[in-house]
Amino acid sequence: MLSLAGVVTHYGPVEVLKQVSLEIREGEIVCLLGGNASGKSTTMKSILGVVRPTAGSIAFDGERIDGLPTEAVVRRGIALVPEARRIFGRMTVRENLSMGAFVRRGAPAAEIAGDLDRVHALFPRLEERADQLGGTLSGGEQQMLAIARALMARPRLILMDEPSMGLAPALVDQVFDIIQAINRQGTTILVVEQNAAVALSIAARGYVLQNGRIVAHDTAAALLGADHIRRAYLGEA
Amino acid sequence: MPDVLQILPQQVVFGLALGTVYGLIAVGYTLVYGILFMINFAHGEIFMIGAYLGWGVLTLLLTAGVDGLHPAWVVPLMLANAMLGAGLIGVGLERFAYRPLYTRGATRLGPLISAIGASIFLQNAVMLTQGARMKVYITGLLFPRTWRFQILGVNISALLVVMAVVAVLMMLGLQLLIQRTTLGRSIRAVAEDREMAAIMGVSVRRVIAVTFFLGSALGGAAGVLVGLYYTQIDFFMGYSAGLKAFTAAVLGGIGNIRGAMLGGLVLGLAESLAVTFMNPAYRDVVAFAILILTLVVKPSGLLGESLPESEKV
Amino acid sequence: MNWTRPASTSPPGLAQGGQVTWVRHGIRLAGPAAVVVLALLAPLVSPSEYWTGVLARICLYATLALGLNVVVGFAGLLDLGYVAFFGIGSYLYAFLASPQFGIHLPFLVALPIVVAATAVSGILIGAPTLRLRGDYLAIVTLGFGEITYLLLINGDRPVNITNGVNGILSIDPPALGRFVVTGNRQYYYLFLGFLCLVLIASARLRQSRIGWAWQAIREDELAARTMGINTTVAKLQAFALGAAFAGIGGSLLASWQRSVFPENFLFTESINVLAMVILGGMGSLAGVVLGAAILVALPEIFRDFQSYRMLVFGLLLMVLMVVRPQGLLVARPRSGTRPLPEAPAEPTGSPPRPAAS
Numbered sequence: 001m002l003s004l005a006g007v008v009t010h011y012g013p014v015e016v017l018k019q020v021s022l023e024i025r026e027g028e029i030v031c032l033l034g035g036n037a038s039g040k041s042t043t044m045k046s047i048l049g050v051v052r053p054t055a056g057s058i059a060f061d062g063e064r065i066d067g068l069p070t071e072a073v074v075r076r077g078i079a080l081v082p083e084a085r086r087i088f089g090r091m092t093v094r095e096n097l098s099m100g101a102f103v104r105r106g107a108p109a110a111e112i113a114g115d116l117d118r119v120h121a122l123f124p125r126l127e128e129r130a131d132q133l134g135g136t137l138s139g140g141e142q143q144m145l146a147i148a149r150a151l152m153a154r155p156r157l158i159l160m161d162e163p164s165m166g167l168a169p170a171l172v173d174q175v176f177d178i179i180q181a182i183n184r185q186g187t188t189i190l191v192v193e194q195n196a197a198v199a200l201s202i203a204a205r206g207y208v209l210q211n212g213r214i215v216a217h218d219t220a221a222a223l224l225g226a227d228h229i230r231r232a233y234l235g236e237a
Numbered sequence: 238m239p240d241v242l243q244i245l246p247q248q249v250v251f252g253l254a255l256g257t258v259y260g261l262i263a264v265g266y267t268l269v270y271g272i273l274f275m276i277n278f279a280h281g282e283i284f285m286i287g288a289y290l291g292w293g294v295l296t297l298l299l300t301a302g303v304d305g306l307h308p309a310w311v312v313p314l315m316l317a318n319a320m321l322g323a324g325l326i327g328v329g330l331e332r333f334a335y336r337p338l339y340t341r342g343a344t345r346l347g348p349l350i351s352a353i354g355a356s357i358f359l360q361n362a363v364m365l366t367q368g369a370r371m372k373v374y375i376t377g378l379l380f381p382r383t384w385r386f387q388i389l390g391v392n393i394s395a396l397l398v399v400m401a402v403v404a405v406l407m408m409l410g411l412q413l414l415i416q417r418t419t420l421g422r423s424i425r426a427v428a429e430d431r432e433m434a435a436i437m438g439v440s441v442r443r444v445i446a447v448t449f450f451l452g453s454a455l456g457g458a459a460g461v462l463v464g465l466y467y468t469q470i471d472f473f474m475g476y477s478a479g480l481k482a483f484t485a486a487v488l489g490g491i492g493n494i495r496g497a498m499l500g501g502l503v504l505g506l507a508e509s510l511a512v513t514f515m516n517p518a519y520r521d522v523v524a525f526a527i528l529i530l531t532l533v534v535k536p537s538g539l540l541g542e543s544l545p546e547s548e549k550v
Numbered sequence: 551m552n553w554t555r556p557a558s559t560s561p562p563g564l565a566q567g568g569q570v571t572w573v574r575h576g577i578r579l580a581g582p583a584a585v586v587v588l589a590l591l592a593p594l595v596s597p598s599e600y601w602t603g604v605l606a607r608i609c610l611y612a613t614l615a616l617g618l619n620v621v622v623g624f625a626g627l628l629d630l631g632y633v634a635f636f637g638i639g640s641y642l643y644a645f646l647a648s649p650q651f652g653i654h655l656p657f658l659v660a661l662p663i664v665v666a667a668t669a670v671s672g673i674l675i676g677a678p679t680l681r682l683r684g685d686y687l688a689i690v691t692l693g694f695g696e697i698t699y700l701l702l703i704n705g706d707r708p709v710n711i712t713n714g715v716n717g718i719l720s721i722d723p724p725a726l727g728r729f730v731v732t733g734n735r736q737y738y739y740l741f742l743g744f745l746c747l748v749l750i751a752s753a754r755l756r757q758s759r760i761g762w763a764w765q766a767i768r769e770d771e772l773a774a775r776t777m778g779i780n781t782t783v784a785k786l787q788a789f790a791l792g793a794a795f796a797g798i799g800g801s802l803l804a805s806w807q808r809s810v811f812p813e814n815f816l817f818t819e820s821i822n823v824l825a826m827v828i829l830g831g832m833g834s835l836a837g838v839v840l841g842a843a844i845l846v847a848l849p850e851i852f853r854d855f856q857s858y859r860m861l862v863f864g865l866l867l868m869v870l871m872v873v874r875p876q877g878l879l880v881a882r883p884r885s886g887t888r889p890l891p892e893a894p895a896e897p898t899g900s901p902p903r904p905a906a907s
Binding site: 275276334337338346347348349350351353354355356357358359360361362365476480483487516518519521522525526528529532533536 | 628630678681682684685686688689690692693694696697700703704707817818821824828857858860861863864865866867868870871872875
Binding site: 048082086089091098102103 | 425434436437438439440441
C-alpha cells in the first residue's frame with residue numbers, strides 16, 4: 001500500500017534520512033521504532049509532503065506521492081495523528097472533528113454524520129465535551145481527539161507519530177487498544193514510536209530507525225526476541 | 238469649560254462612529270496578521286484605493302446624468318465596486334509582492350520592506366493616474382443635509398448613522414463567516430497551525446489569498462465610508478488611516494477580530510476626546526501614544542492572550 | 551567574553567591560516583585606495599556647482615546611512631523612524647547657531663554638543679522599544695518619527711521653539727577660526743572628512759566587543775543573552791551611536807542648507823535612508839556608501855522623470871526583496887572568523903511569530 005524506496009531527506013545541509021526504505025501492506029499495523037533524532041518525524045513529514053525528499057521515491061497504491069503538496073497527499077487517503085497531538089486548541093472539539101473531515105468536503109452530510117457517530121462510539125468522552133475548546137482538554141483527551149480527528153477523514157492509512165508520548169501507562173494501554181480496534185475495522189496503520197514494547201505488542205512488523213537509517217526490519221515477534229533490540233530499546237530483559 | 242462639556246456628548250458620539258470605521262480597517266490588518274504574522278503595511282493604501290473606487294462610481298453616475306439617486310442603492314453599488322477592487326488588489330499584492338518572499342524563508346525584514354515599497358508604489362500610482370489634487374465626494378446629493386435628528390441634545394446626521402451601521406454590519410458579517418462557516422474554520426486552522434491545516438487537506442495558499450481578499454475588501458469599504466463622510470479624498474489619506482488602524486488592531490490584540498473592533502472604538506473615542514481638550518494639530522499623536530503605550534505595557538493588547546513563555550525573547 | 555576561533559576559520563578569499571602574501575595585501579588595499587583618490591579628485595571633474603552639491607549630498611546621506619547601519623545592519627533593530635534623530639540633530643544645531651535663540655556657537659563647539667544631545671535622544675527613543683521585536687519595533691520607531699515631525703511643525707505654539715512650519719533660517723555656516731566654509735566644493739570636502747571619520751568609527755565598532763555583541767543580538771537575541779551579553783545596554787548603545795551619526799548629519803545639513811524645515815524630516819526620508827542601507831547591503835560599510843551614492847545620484851540623473859521617482863522607488867524596494875534581499879554588497883566577515891551561519895530554512899511550516907513580550 002505504502003512503500004518508501006531509498007528516501008533521502010535533508011534539513012538544510014543536514015542529511016536526516018539516509019536511504020530509508022520500508023513497506024506497509026494493506027490492513028497491517030507496522031511500527032517504526034527509534035530514539036530521539038533518529039528521523040522518525042522526518043519520515044512522517046516526507047510521506048505527507050511537508051518535507052520534500054532529495055532522493056528516492058514514495059508510492060501509495062502504486063502511485064508516486066513524493067513531491068506532491070500535502071493537500072494532495074492527504075486527499076489520497078492518508079491521515080496523520082501528529083506528535084504531541086497538535087489539535088486546534090482554539091477550536092472546539094466539534095470544530096476539530098469537522099476540520100478532520102475537511103478533506104471530504106464533497107461527501108454527503110449523512111455520511112459524515114455517520115462517521116461522527118462512529119467516532120463518538122469509540123470516544124464517548126469527546127461527545128460529552130463537544131463544545132469545549134480543544135486547549136482545555138487533558139493530554140489523554142487531546143490524544144483521543146487527535147485520533148478521532150484523523151478518523152473523520154476516513155483514511156485508508158493512518159500515520160501515528162508517538163501516540164504514547166506524555167501519557168500515563170494506563171492511558172497508553174487505552175490508546176493502543178483503540179489503535180487495534182481501528183485496525184480491525186479496516187484501516188492500515190503505521191505507528192512511529194520510542195516506546196518499542198507497546199508498539200511491538202500490537203504491530204505485525206517493525207522497522208528500526210537509527211540516525212536516519214533502517215538498521216533492522218522483522219516481524220514484531222522476532223524483534224521482541226532479538227537481544228540487541230531488547231537492550232537498546234526495551235532495557236535489559 | 239462649560240462649552241467643552243456641552244459638546245462632549247457630540248464628540249463621544251462622533252468618536253464612536255469614527256471608531257467603527259477604524260475598526261473596519263483594523264480588522265483587515267488583523268486578519269492578515271493572524272494568518273501570516275506580517276503587517277501589511279500597504280493596507281492603508283488599499284483603503285485609499287477603495288475610497289477612489291467608490292468616488293469613481295458616484296462620479297460616473299453623476300456625469301451620466303442618472304436620475305433618482307438614492308443612497309439605498311447607490312451606496313451598496315459604491316461599496317461593491319470598492320470592495321471588489323480593493324480585494325483584488327490585495328490578492329495581487331499577496332501573490333506578487335509577498336508570496337515570493339515567505340516561500341523562500343526570507344528574514345522578517347523582507348516582507349515588511351516589500352510592503353513599504355508596495356505602499357509607496359500604490360500611493361504614487363494613484364497620484365500619477367488620478368492627479369495630486371483631492372477628489373470630492375458629492376455626498377450632499379445622496380444625503381441631504383436635512384437628514385439629521387437630535388437625540389438628547391446631540392446632533393446626529395443620517396450619514397453618520399449609515400456609516401457606523403454599515404461598518405458594524407460588515408464586521409459582524411465577517412465574524413459570522415469566521416466562526417460559522419467551513420471557510421472560516423479553515424482560516425482559523427491556518428492561523429493557528431498552518432502545517433496541521435495543510436495535513437487536514439486545507440489549501441493553505443487558497444486560504445491566504447481569500448484572507449487577503451476579505452481583509453482588503455473591508456478596508457476598501459471603509460474607504461468609501463470615510464469618503465462619504467469627510468467628502469475629501471486624496472492619494473495620501475491611506476498613510477495616517479493605516480497607522481491608526483494598525484494602532485487599533487494592536488490595542489485590541491493583534492490577530493483578534495473582536496479586538497480590532499474594540500480597539501477601533503477605543504481609539505476613535507480617545508482621539509475625539511483628546512481633540513476636544515487639546516490642540517487638534519496633535520490629533521495623530523494620540524494614536525501613536527496609544528500604540529507605544531500598548532506595546533510597552535501590554536503588547537498582547539486588550540483582548541489578546543499573553544504569549545506563551547517560549548515566544549518571549 | 552572568550553571567543554575561540556572555530557576549527558576551519560578562513561572564509562574563501564581571505565588569507566589562509568594567517569599567512570598573508572604581499573600580493574593579496576596589495577590587491578586588498580588597491581581598491582579602497584583608488585576610491586579615496588577618486589573621492590578627493592571628484593570635485594575637480596564635476597561639471598558644475600550643482601553637481602558638486604550632489605557629491606556633497608552623497609557624503610551627507612552616506613553618513614546618515616552609516617548611522618542607520620549601526621542600528622539596522624549591525625544590531626538588527628529595524629528602525630523606521632531614523633529621521634527623528636536627523637531632525638533632532640538638525641534643529642539642535644539650528645538652535646545653537648542661528649538667530650532663533652540668539653546663540654551663535656562656532657561649528658566645532660556646537661557639533662559635539664549636538665552629537666551628544668542627539669545620542670541621548672537615541673537612548674530615550676530606544677528605551678521603550680527594548681522588548682519589542684521585528685515588525686513591532688519598526689512601527690513604534692515609525693511612530694516616534696512621526697511624533698518628532700509633529701513636534702517640529704507645531705513647535706511654535708504656545709512657545710515658539712521650532713518656528714513651526716516656517717522653519718529656522720539664517721543658520722551660520724561652518725566657520726573654523728576666520729575661515730568660513732563657502733561654496734559646494736568646500737562643503738564637499740568638509741562632508742567627506744566627516745564621512746571618513748564615521749567610516750572609520752563604524753569599522754572600529756564592528757571589530758570591537760560591542761560589535762560582536764550586536765551581531766550576536768542580530769542573529770539570535772535569546773542566545774546572545776544566555777551568552778552573558780547585556781542586550782539592553784547593547785541595544786541602547788546601538789541607538790545612541792546611530793543617533794549620534796545622525797546628529798552629525800543633521801548639523802551638516804543645517805549648516806549647509808543654512809536653514810531647517812519640518813518638511814526635511816518626513817517619514818519618506820527614513821525610508822530613503824533605510825533603502826540605502828538595504829540596497830547597499832546591510833552591515834557592509836562600502837555597500838551602504840554605495841547605496842547612498844546610487845539613491846542620491848539616480849534621481850539627479852533622471853531629473854526629467856521626477857514625478858515617477860517615488861513610483862520607481864516603491865517598485866525597486868519590492869523587486870529588491872524578491873531578487874536580492876541581501877543587497878548589492880555582502881558584509882565582509884570579520885577577519886579570521888566565519889560569519890555566523892544562517893539557520894537552515896525550514897522548507898515549509900509556520901513562519902516564526904514576531905513575539906513582543
